[in-house]
Amino acid sequence: MMEQTDNLIKLSNGQVLSKETIDGDIATINFGPTHPATHGIFQNILTVDGEKILTSEQTVGYIHRAFEKLAERRPYNQITPITDRLNYCSSPINNLGWHMTVEKLLQVEVPKRVQYMRVIIMELARIADHLICDSIIGVDTGALTSFFYPFSEREKIYELYEEMCGARLTTNIGRIGGFDKDFTPVFHQKLKEFLKTFPKAFEEWNGMLERNRIFMDRTKGAGPISAERALAYGFTGPNLRAAGVDYDVRVMHPYSSYEDFDFTIPVGVNGDTYDRFMVRQEEIRQSLRIINQAYNNLPEGPFHADIPEFFLPEKKDVYNNMEALIYHFKIVMGESDVPVGEVYHSVEGGNGELGYFLISDGGRAPYRLQFRRPCFIYYQAYPEMISGANISDAVITLSSINVIAGELDA
Amino acid sequence: MTNNTLLDALQVELGSKIITSEVLYDTLVIEISPSEAFDVVELLKNDAALSFNFLTLIGAVHYPEEKGRELCVVYHLHSWKNAIRLRIKSYLSQDNPSIKSLTPLFDGANWQERETFDFFGIQFEGHPNMTRILNMEEMDYHPMLKQYHLEDGTREDKDDRFFGR
Amino acid sequence: MGKIEDLEVINGEGYQLTTLDKAVALARSNSVWPLPFATSCCGIEFMATMGSTYDLSRFGMERMSFTPRQSDLLIVAGTISKKLAPVLQKVYEQMAEPKWVLSVGACASSGGIFDTYSVLQGIDRIIPVDVYVPGCPPRPEQIIDGVMNIHRLVKHEPMRRRYSEEYRHLLGNYEIEVTNADNDK
Numbered sequence: 001m002m003e004q005t006d007n008l009i010k011l012s013n014g015q016v017l018s019k020e021t022i023d024g025d026i027a028t029i030n031f032g033p034t035h036p037a038t039h040g041i042f043q044n045i046l047t048v049d050g051e052k053i054l055t056s057e058q059t060v061g062y063i064h065r066a067f068e069k070l071a072e073r074r075p076y077n078q079i080t081p082i083t084d085r086l087n088y089c090s091s092p093i094n095n096l097g098w099h100m101t102v103e104k105l106l107q108v109e110v111p112k113r114v115q116y117m118r119v120i121i122m123e124l125a126r127i128a129d130h131l132i133c134d135s136i137i138g139v140d141t142g143a144l145t146s147f148f149y150p151f152s153e154r155e156k157i158y159e160l161y162e163e164m165c166g167a168r169l170t171t172n173i174g175r176i177g178g179f180d181k182d183f184t185p186v187f188h189q190k191l192k193e194f195l196k197t198f199p200k201a202f203e204e205w206n207g208m209l210e211r212n213r214i215f216m217d218r219t220k221g222a223g224p225i226s227a228e229r230a231l232a233y234g235f236t237g238p239n240l241r242a243a244g245v246d247y248d249v250r251v252m253h254p255y256s257s258y259e260d261f262d263f264t265i266p267v268g269v270n271g272d273t274y275d276r277f278m279v280r281q282e283e284i285r286q287s288l289r290i291i292n293q294a295y296n297n298l299p300e301g302p303f304h305a306d307i308p309e310f311f312l313p314e315k316k317d318v319y320n321n322m323e324a325l326i327y328h329f330k331i332v333m334g335e336s337d338v339p340v341g342e343v344y345h346s347v348e349g350g351n352g353e354l355g356y357f358l359i360s361d362g363g364r365a366p367y368r369l370q371f372r373r374p375c376f377i378y379y380q381a382y383p384e385m386i387s388g389a390n391i392s393d394a395v396i397t398l399s400s401i402n403v404i405a406g407e408l409d410a
Numbered sequence: 411m412t413n414n415t416l417l418d419a420l421q422v423e424l425g426s427k428i429i430t431s432e433v434l435y436d437t438l439v440i441e442i443s444p445s446e447a448f449d450v451v452e453l454l455k456n457d458a459a460l461s462f463n464f465l466t467l468i469g470a471v472h473y474p475e476e477k478g479r480e481l482c483v484v485y486h487l488h489s490w491k492n493a494i495r496l497r498i499k500s501y502l503s504q505d506n507p508s509i510k511s512l513t514p515l516f517d518g519a520n521w522q523e524r525e526t527f528d529f530f531g532i533q534f535e536g537h538p539n540m541t542r543i544l545n546m547e548e549m550d551y552h553p554m555l556k557q558y559h560l561e562d563g564t565r566e567d568k569d570d571r572f573f574g575r
Numbered sequence: 576m577g578k579i580e581d582l583e584v585i586n587g588e589g590y591q592l593t594t595l596d597k598a599v600a601l602a603r604s605n606s607v608w609p610l611p612f613a614t615s616c617c618g619i620e621f622m623a624t625m626g627s628t629y630d631l632s633r634f635g636m637e638r639m640s641f642t643p644r645q646s647d648l649l650i651v652a653g654t655i656s657k658k659l660a661p662v663l664q665k666v667y668e669q670m671a672e673p674k675w676v677l678s679v680g681a682c683a684s685s686g687g688i689f690d691t692y693s694v695l696q697g698i699d700r701i702i703p704v705d706v707y708v709p710g711c712p713p714r715p716e717q718i719i720d721g722v723m724n725i726h727r728l729v730k731h732e733p734m735r736r737r738y739s740e741e742y743r744h745l746l747g748n749y750e751i752e753v754t755n756a757d758n759d760k
Contacts, residue, residue, distance in 0.1 A: 033659065033662055034612065034641070034662065034666060035641075040614070040615075040618075041614050041659060060543060060544065061542075061543055061544035061545060061546075061656075061658055062614075062656060062658050062659040062662075063614050063615055063653070063654055063656055063659070064544040064545060064656055064658070064693045065654055065656065065689045065691060065693065065694055066553065066560065066689070066691035066692060066693050066694070068529075068554065069553060069554055069560050069691065069692075070560060070689070070691060072560075073560055081688065082688075084616075085615065085616055088615065088616040088619060089619060104435060104436075105435070132619070147626070148626055148627045151622070151623060151626035151627065151628070152626060152627050152628055154623070154626075155623070155626075155628045158623075168620070168623075168712075168714065169616055169619055169620055169712050170616055170711065170712060229517075231463065231464070232516060232517040232518065233516075233517045233518040234464070234465055234466070234516065234517075234518030235518075247490065252490070252493055253493070341434060341435060342434055342435070342439075343434070343435045343437075344437060344467075344486060344495070344497070346466075353466070355466060355467060355486075357467060357469060357484070357486070359471060367471075368469075368471045368472075370467070370469040372466060372467040372486075376521060376522075376525075377518050377521070377522065379521075380517070380518065380520055380521045381517075405614060405615055406615050406616065409544055410544075545658075545693060546657060546658045546693075553692055553693075558692075559692075560690070560691055560692065561690050561691065561692065562691070562692045562693075562696075565696055567685075567696055567697070567700075568686075568690060568696065
């Protein structure tokens, strides 16, 4: 990893240090792959001088599950469960992004009500994702209580998902063309309840950390990255916004009626851990604002587009109507006709621009599906963010950039 | 800026370097030969009016039927100033698939090119660390090529008859 | 070396007669310290089980040890890929006897929906598993049910089991050496 000659030490990244600058011996320690459960599986081999990190070498791929190859086997509606497992903390965003990609390929326009419903579900998912990330930053600085408060709030979001699709975490929510059912009365009641009680609970939890002396001392200046370096690496999402660049896919290329809503994009200053924490907290507040606007102005209309080749007909029609029976058969067996073409669509996921590059050759499964995974792209910058920092700063930097292993390795 | 004005501007800048161009669904897609891809991306990045400052994605596609053009490297670029996306494709032959790496221009291309190498076997010249990233180092084939199966052929606990394969 | 079924339980002033096996098993089963080896989505459901709604600490399990040396139960939640398999086996070998393994989720039990070239089709290819919890991901209630099954196993395990020839043979199937004090007998 490094060579030593009389007075100089040459490290593996090309840096040459004089022996006088180094206080003691250089040690090589292993940071991962078995982390404390919260983060995921990736390995960093660090060379440290005392507590200061000199170089870091990364290994990823410990949870590579071959999504892209798997997608070439499955028909379009069966790929949704795979997209769940990308960023599993906010899986509705992945699902609905995929549905929008296929709708773009089919050139289908979904009704306004569906778009507003999608916005509500996606913003709930974004809140869930940011709650996890910020509670884990708190845990890594030693505040274990900050883990329990948000998790009981997340249970409310899980109940909303369950009402809509039946599952808590890997939701497989919605269908190509809309949703399988409208918002039920129980959903309306639970959502109203959530919108009434969550802001107060959120502010109570936020107050524990936001101006906390110890938390601020730990996180300010930990793992900074400048805006130029972040852009060179291809950062998107809260990590880029914490560095000061206000790029948001929802604003630059609006999808699913985001242009109807009024929200601000929070932007940080230094790009350090405290800024990332604060940007995510503010994004939760903005998401609540969007949900309120969407819910109060929810338009009437059908809850799915009129595409019988892709949207399952109602069961009573299947039993009585010949056409519905044929469509049902074709959809379930995956034999619907898809036009030939290639399309790229991106949504603003919890971590940044989540993109789907889909090439279809008219067959039942995609010819090629590639996911643009934000975690994979910004995790490359991690060694640069922690060089020269203490090991404890490396830990909270890792938790603050919110690396989700499923999205990292796909 | 619309796709048509972008195409006109590109034809002025690049001229004959563009082999084909078409607008697919809402994005302009141009084909560039592999030896010129790096220069084109550099030109687009440094141009003040076009200003393609963001590299969104690098990927590859395998077309086993097209002889001499089996592997296609796809670059997705994004210009924030003009809020427009561009897709650049370069076709490589499978005998010696190699193309110049974009790491001098964009640091974020590093791991994406390693992933493309891992899955398809495309060599990127000038890349600082051309090794496998997601699969195990001992793996001796490139799994995303069309001739390889999804499943591991050596597994003994699943009977293919029951899984529809 | 079985249990003594008809032992009369005599309750007196400040004493109770029982077997050493039962007393030790009771103590062990109510304070199992888990090692959460959480890789993917099931890990988030495990974290929800640890949270206050589905409290795992009422079973005495809130002390999550991330070092194998001080843990009793290895909870494998999430997909294990072939790249990670040697790491998992090493973690299992580093745990001290007695140790149990809980496999949470479809991916850890059998590979799940990922029947691909890079995913290990079930962790029982490399380590012996005590309880499997199916689901993708399993609800926290299911995980707690798995944990309670582990407690039942712990409560009825004889103290000499880990030294027995049968146990050594079981671990030999996975090419794991059993090292304990009686090894040289």
